[in-house]
Amino acid sequence: MSRTTTRPRAARSRWRLGLTATACLVATAVVAPSPAHAEAVTDYTITVDPSARGAEIDDTMYGVFFEDINRAADGGLYAELVQNRSFEYSTADNGSYTPLTSWTVDGTAEVVDDDGRLNDRNRNYLSLAAGSSVANAGYNTGIRVEAGKRYDFSVWARTPGRGTLTVALRDAAGTLASTRQVAVRGDWTKYTATFTATRTSNRGRLAVGTTTDAALDMVSLFPRDTYRNQPNGLRRDLAEKIEALDPAFVRFPGGCLVNTGSMEDYSESSGWQRKRSYQWKDTIGPVEERATNANFWGYNQSYGLGYYEYFRFAEDIGAMPLPVVPALVTGCGQNRATDDEALLQRHIQDTLDLIEFANGPATSTWGKVRAEMGHPRPFRLTHLAVGNEENLPDAFFARFQRFRAAIEAEYPDITVVSNSGPDDTGTTFDRLWQLNRDTGVEMVDEHYYNSPQWFLQNNDRYDDYDRGGPQVFLGEYASQGNAFKNALAEAAFMTGLERNADVVKLASYAPLLANEDYVQWRPDMIWFNNRASWGSANYEVQKLFMTNVGDRVVPSTATTTPDVSGPITGAVGLSTWATSAAYDDVRVTAADGATLLTDDFSGDASRWTHTGTGSWTVRDGEYVQTDTAAENTMVTAGDPAWHDYDLHVRATKKSGNEGFLVAFGVKDTGNYYWWNLGGWNNTQSAVEQAVDGGKSTLLAKPHSVETGRAYDIDIQVRGRQVSLHLDGELWGSFTDDKPAEPFRQVVTEDDRTNDLIVKVVNAQSVAARTAVDLGGARVASRARVTTLAAGPDDVNTETDTPVTPVTSALTGVAEKFTYTFPANSVTFLRIARR
Structure with missing residues (x-):
C-alpha cells in the first residue's frame, strides 16, 4: 500500500x-x-x-505528537474553562485532590456518589443546599475572560421542585458579566446560559447559587470563540499555532498515558476502575457520559477531548490521524504484561472497532456512532500504532503480533506501527528491531530524548539503516531544553532525517504543549497559560522545516569542522537516585600505576565535595547516602584534568527504588559520565553522558541491583575508550569519539x-x-x-x-x-x- x-x-x-x-x-x-x-x-x-x-x-515527513502531559488537554487545548467540572477528582488519584478541588463552597454542599447520579460513568454529583453557592477557580490564576467576548455556560441539574440557579462571572474586583438567572425543575436536565464579558480578567470565578436544594453535575463554561467555532471545541490560539506548523500527521492520544495504568475492565460489581489505561471507547459519545480518569502524569483527565475530537482536529488541519492503542504490556518504567486472554481479545476487538469508527460507513455499527456525533463521512485512517515504549520486548511483540494479524486480516490497507522501546540504543532496542525485521513489520516507532551534543554527533544515524527493512517513524525526540542551542542541535539532526527520507517516513518532536503552571516534563514545543501562548525556539525550527519540506532530496556534500576533542578528562563521583546506598574502597589509579586517589572512609569524607541533594555521612567505614527521596545526590573527588585512569569502588544498596550511580569524566555538575546501575526503577543499567545538564544514553542493558549485596565496580578510561567491569566480569565498553x-x-x-x-x-x-x-x-x-x-x-x-x-x-x-x-x-x- x-x-x-x-x-x-x-x-x-x-x-x-x-x-x-x-x-x-x-x-x-x-x-x-x-x-x-x-x-x-x-x-x-x-x-x-x-x-x-x-x-x-x-x-508525511513531519507531524505533531499530542499527549495529555503538562495539562495539555484539560486546562490547555480543550477549551473548557471549569476545572473538575463533574466533581470526580479523588484522593485515590492524587494525594492533594478531593471531589471539591478547584471549588469553594459558601453555605452547605456535599459531593455524593449514590443511585441518584447522572449516569454510571459520571458517578459523583454535588448536593447543594438552598441558599448556598459554589465557585470554580479554573486553571492557572483563574478563569480567563475577555471584554466583549461571549461564554457559554451549561449545567446538569436536578431539583425536588421549582427553583432558580443564579450564575455569575466575577473576580475580586467585581462582576465580569451580567448575572444570569436559570429556572430549574425536576429530574436531571441540561440548562444553558450565555455571558458577554464586560471586563477582561485572568482571575475570574464561575459561581453557581441556588434558591432550592439542588443536585449539580457537569458545570461547564466554554468560550464561544473556539477553534473554528466548534462546540465542545479547542482553544483557538493553541489550535492555530499547531495548524501553523502545517503538520502532515497527528499522533495521539499519547505515549506513556496510553499503555500505563490499570488493565482491569469495567464491571457492574467493581464499578468504574480508576487509573484505567487509556481506551478510546471511554472518550466518545456525549461528554456527560464520558469518564474522568486518572492520568499517568499525576492529574485527572476529563476525556472531553476524546477520539472524535482528535480525528476532527486532524481533519481540520489537513493532517493524517495516527492513533496509538495499548498492547496490554506496560512501558515508561513499568514492567507488566497481561495474561488475561479474554481481556486481550477484547482490546484487539476494540482496535478493530476503532478502525470502523474512523473509516466505516455510517450504516456500520461504529460508523453510525461517528455519524451520530456529527461526522457521517469517514476520517480516512491509514496508520495505527500498537504500543508505546514497552520494556518487555518479547512479551510486547507477542501481543503486537496478535493485534497486527487481526488488523491485517480485516483491514489490509492499514499500516500497523510497532516500536523499538524507550531509548535509541541498548538491549531492548536491539531485540525489538530484530523482531520487527524478522517478521516484516512495515514501520517502527523510535523514541529518544538526548543532549544537544548527541544530536550534533548523530546526524548520520540513519545513513546505514537497512533500506529493505522496516521504515522509521521517529515519534518522539527532543534535545532536553528550550534554548536556541537545543533547537540548533535538533535542526542539525533534522537535515539527516531529510537526507534519509527513504528510511525515515515520519518524525514528530515531543511533547507538543505545556501549561507553565503544570509541568511534568521539559522541554516542550508550545508553552501557554490561561491568557497567552508562545512558541519555543524549537517550535520555530520545527515550523521552518515543516513548511519548507520539498519533494525530494538533491544530493549534496559539505566540508566539516576540524575535531579538536582530546581524551575523556574529569574527576570521579558517587551518586544515588531515590535510593540509599553505601560506597567503600574507592581507588583511582593512573594508567602508569600511580595512585591518584584512595579512600576507605576509615576517617572522614573531607576529600569529597557534595554538589547534589541528599544526605551523606561516613558510617562504619562506608560513605552512605541515606535519603531515599533525593534525586542525583552527587559527591565528587579528584581533579577535572585527570585522564587515562582506572576507578574502583565497592557499592551496596541499602533501600529505595534504584541502584548506584558511579561517575567519571566529571567536569562540573552538568558535564560528566556515569554508570547508572539499576536505574529506571531498577529495571536496567546504562552509561549516560551529561553535557550542559542534558543526558544521552551511550550503552544500556536490562539489569537490576539486589538490596544488601556488595558489588565491585571497575571503570577503565583510556583516551576516549571506556571499559566497565562488574564483579570482575566485563559488562560493556564504548568509544565516545564521534565529533x-x-x-x-x-x-x-x-x-x-x-x-x-x-x-x-x-x-x-x-x-x-x-x-x-x-x-x-x-x-x-x-x-x-x-x-x-x-x-x-x-x-x-x-x-x-x-x-x-x-x-x-x-x-x-x-x-x-x-x-x-x-x-x-x-x-x-x-x-x-x-
Whole structure:
C-alpha cells in the first residue's frame, strides 16, 4: 500500500508557496559580516549535484505528537474553562485532590456518589443546599475572560421542585458579566446560559447559587470563540499555532498515558476502575457520559477531548490521524504484561472497532456512532500504532503480533506501527528491531530524548539503516531544553532525517504543549497559560522545516569542522537516585600505576565535595547516602584534568527504588559520565553522558541491583575508550569519539515551485563563510531567505521572543556563489531554478 499522506501533495505545496510569497513582500538586503567581526569566520563549501536524484520525501515527513502531559488537554487545548467540572477528582488519584478541588463552597454542599447520579460513568454529583453557592477557580490564576467576548455556560441539574440557579462571572474586583438567572425543575436536565464579558480578567470565578436544594453535575463554561467555532471545541490560539506548523500527521492520544495504568475492565460489581489505561471507547459519545480518569502524569483527565475530537482536529488541519492503542504490556518504567486472554481479545476487538469508527460507513455499527456525533463521512485512517515504549520486548511483540494479524486480516490497507522501546540504543532496542525485521513489520516507532551534543554527533544515524527493512517513524525526540542551542542541535539532526527520507517516513518532536503552571516534563514545543501562548525556539525550527519540506532530496556534500576533542578528562563521583546506598574502597589509579586517589572512609569524607541533594555521612567505614527521596545526590573527588585512569569502588544498596550511580569524566555538575546501575526503577543499567545538564544514553542493558549485596565496580578510561567491569566480569565498553559537527546542511527540491531549498545549520558561535556550488544548475539571481539567528542560550517567553524568523532577499545568486551563514543560525535559501 502507499505510505504517503491522505491529503494531496498540491495542497501542501500551495501552503508553502504562500509563505514564500510573503517573504518576498518583506524582503530586505542580506549583508556580509562587518570587518570588525571578520576574524570570527570559518570557511566551508557546499557542493550540490542537481543531476543526481536523492530520496523522495513523503508528504508525511513531519507531524505533531499530542499527549495529555503538562495539562495539555484539560486546562490547555480543550477549551473548557471549569476545572473538575463533574466533581470526580479523588484522593485515590492524587494525594492533594478531593471531589471539591478547584471549588469553594459558601453555605452547605456535599459531593455524593449514590443511585441518584447522572449516569454510571459520571458517578459523583454535588448536593447543594438552598441558599448556598459554589465557585470554580479554573486553571492557572483563574478563569480567563475577555471584554466583549461571549461564554457559554451549561449545567446538569436536578431539583425536588421549582427553583432558580443564579450564575455569575466575577473576580475580586467585581462582576465580569451580567448575572444570569436559570429556572430549574425536576429530574436531571441540561440548562444553558450565555455571558458577554464586560471586563477582561485572568482571575475570574464561575459561581453557581441556588434558591432550592439542588443536585449539580457537569458545570461547564466554554468560550464561544473556539477553534473554528466548534462546540465542545479547542482553544483557538493553541489550535492555530499547531495548524501553523502545517503538520502532515497527528499522533495521539499519547505515549506513556496510553499503555500505563490499570488493565482491569469495567464491571457492574467493581464499578468504574480508576487509573484505567487509556481506551478510546471511554472518550466518545456525549461528554456527560464520558469518564474522568486518572492520568499517568499525576492529574485527572476529563476525556472531553476524546477520539472524535482528535480525528476532527486532524481533519481540520489537513493532517493524517495516527492513533496509538495499548498492547496490554506496560512501558515508561513499568514492567507488566497481561495474561488475561479474554481481556486481550477484547482490546484487539476494540482496535478493530476503532478502525470502523474512523473509516466505516455510517450504516456500520461504529460508523453510525461517528455519524451520530456529527461526522457521517469517514476520517480516512491509514496508520495505527500498537504500543508505546514497552520494556518487555518479547512479551510486547507477542501481543503486537496478535493485534497486527487481526488488523491485517480485516483491514489490509492499514499500516500497523510497532516500536523499538524507550531509548535509541541498548538491549531492548536491539531485540525489538530484530523482531520487527524478522517478521516484516512495515514501520517502527523510535523514541529518544538526548543532549544537544548527541544530536550534533548523530546526524548520520540513519545513513546505514537497512533500506529493505522496516521504515522509521521517529515519534518522539527532543534535545532536553528550550534554548536556541537545543533547537540548533535538533535542526542539525533534522537535515539527516531529510537526507534519509527513504528510511525515515515520519518524525514528530515531543511533547507538543505545556501549561507553565503544570509541568511534568521539559522541554516542550508550545508553552501557554490561561491568557497567552508562545512558541519555543524549537517550535520555530520545527515550523521552518515543516513548511519548507520539498519533494525530494538533491544530493549534496559539505566540508566539516576540524575535531579538536582530546581524551575523556574529569574527576570521579558517587551518586544515588531515590535510593540509599553505601560506597567503600574507592581507588583511582593512573594508567602508569600511580595512585591518584584512595579512600576507605576509615576517617572522614573531607576529600569529597557534595554538589547534589541528599544526605551523606561516613558510617562504619562506608560513605552512605541515606535519603531515599533525593534525586542525583552527587559527591565528587579528584581533579577535572585527570585522564587515562582506572576507578574502583565497592557499592551496596541499602533501600529505595534504584541502584548506584558511579561517575567519571566529571567536569562540573552538568558535564560528566556515569554508570547508572539499576536505574529506571531498577529495571536496567546504562552509561549516560551529561553535557550542559542534558543526558544521552551511550550503552544500556536490562539489569537490576539486589538490596544488601556488595558489588565491585571497575571503570577503565583510556583516551576516549571506556571499559566497565562488574564483579570482575566485563559488562560493556564504548568509544565516545564521534565529533559534534556544528555545520550541517541538506538540499531539497520543491516540485511545484521548482525551487532548490538549501537548508544550513551553523550551530557554533562563529559565522560560516560558505562557497556554494550548485553543480551547473541554472537558477534565478535572486533567492528568498529565512533565517533564525539568536544567542545560544536565548529562550522564547510570553513577553520576549528572541528566536523569531527573519525573511530577506539575496541577490547575486548564480551556479557558484558565496554566502556567510550567521553564528548560531538556521538558514533556508529558496533558489528558483530556471
